[in-house]
Amino acid sequence: MGVTAAAQGLPAFRVGTRGSRLALTQTTTAARAVAAAGGLEPELVTIRTEGDVLTGPLSQMGGTGVFATALRAALLAGSVDLAVHSLKDLPTAPVLGLEVAAVPEREDPRDALCARDGLALTELPPGSKVGTGSPRRAAQVRAARPDLVIVDIRGNVGTRLGRVAPGDLDAVVLAASGLRRLGLEDAITELIDPSVMLPAPGQGALALECRTEDASGDTPLAAGLAAVDHLETRLAVTAERALLTRLEAGCAAPVGTLGRVQGGEVVLDVVVADPDGSRLMRRSGRTAAGDVEAARALGIRLGDELLADGAGRLARLTL
Numbered sequence: 001m002g003v004t005a006a007a008q009g010l011p012a013f014r015v016g017t018r019g020s021r022l023a024l025t026q027t028t029t030a031a032r033a034v035a036a037a038g039g040l041e042p043e044l045v046t047i048r049t050e051g052d053v054l055t056g057p058l059s060q061m062g063g064t065g066v067f068a069t070a071l072r073a074a075l076l077a078g079s080v081d082l083a084v085h086s087l088k089d090l091p092t093a094p095v096l097g098l099e100v101a102a103v104p105e106r107e108d109p110r111d112a113l114c115a116r117d118g119l120a121l122t123e124l125p126p127g128s129k130v131g132t133g134s135p136r137r138a139a140q141v142r143a144a145r146p147d148l149v150i151v152d153i154r155g156n157v158g159t160r161l162g163r164v165a166p167g168d169l170d171a172v173v174l175a176a177s178g179l180r181r182l183g184l185e186d187a188i189t190e191l192i193d194p195s196v197m198l199p200a201p202g203q204g205a206l207a208l209e210c211r212t213e214d215a216s217g218d219t220p221l222a223a224g225l226a227a228v229d230h231l232e233t234r235l236a237v238t239a240e241r242a243l244l245t246r247l248e249a250g251c252a253a254p255v256g257t258l259g260r261v262q263g264g265e266v267v268l269d270v271v272v273a274d275p276d277g278s279r280l281m282r283r284s285g286r287t288a289a290g291d292v293e294a295a296r297a298l299g300i301r302l303g304d305e306l307l308a309d310g311a312g313r314l315a316r317l318t319l
Ligand SMILES: NCc1[nH]cc(CCC(=O)O)c1CC(=O)O
Pocket: 086, 087, 088, 089, 157, 173, 174, 175, 176, 177, 178, 202, 203, 204, 205
């Protein structure tokens, strides 16, 4: 990408990314969109994060942000100008000096079942082994199919998909968006309906983060970021993340939620699960689709309702 910058004389900007194939794919796409809208030339900088190096169960890995911390440090140090995160991996706590300046239009937020022989969740024989490292996915699979066996797995998308094999797993659950971005959608045997499985807050969406001083003003980067921001996605994920913050739940918590804009309203569905799937607490709410503050208030209100019903103990569990 860097070669044409000199040729065309476009100003360059450096974009930080994790080194996984999924991260590189989504960073390249997002960076090109920002660059095209802003009249810039992107230069990708690969950054190794703690989450790429450690190999233990993700749910035991020292809390939130293992993927985001190194990218944020690079932004603050000035070694990159933009970081592209999977929004669901981005901790909700704000970082002084940084800002999520754009949230592009979301991909399919649903979870996908990738099973042997084209099977759907209801078709898996009793005792089938389903792989996931996510307490949220595990709890919702258990609630729908208490007769299945959950196997804790981790690794990148390709590794997890490869576990569906004779003598190993019968199925895995992965984000549809990640599979699509990698061109692996043929492996999907069922897009699990949100009434059965609510996704992680922010799933399918990207967060484009930069230094606050670069987020606005009359610069090519600010113009490029403003052009790719998608209001409906931002309203939905703002409500989802406000809910998560209210529950003080981390990315490994058994909390599923999906916001959407529908008929002029932001609608938010939430589930907080007992890890064994024996108890699912559900809530839904809506508010007029206006500014992000109204969307945030909706997430906080549903969070308060769930806390009043005792969801706090469940939400803060990480395993
Ligand atoms: N937890 C890892 C992770 N972080 C982001 C995605 C891709 C989906 C997305 O963009 O939200 C994935 C893979 C998965 O959950 O299957």
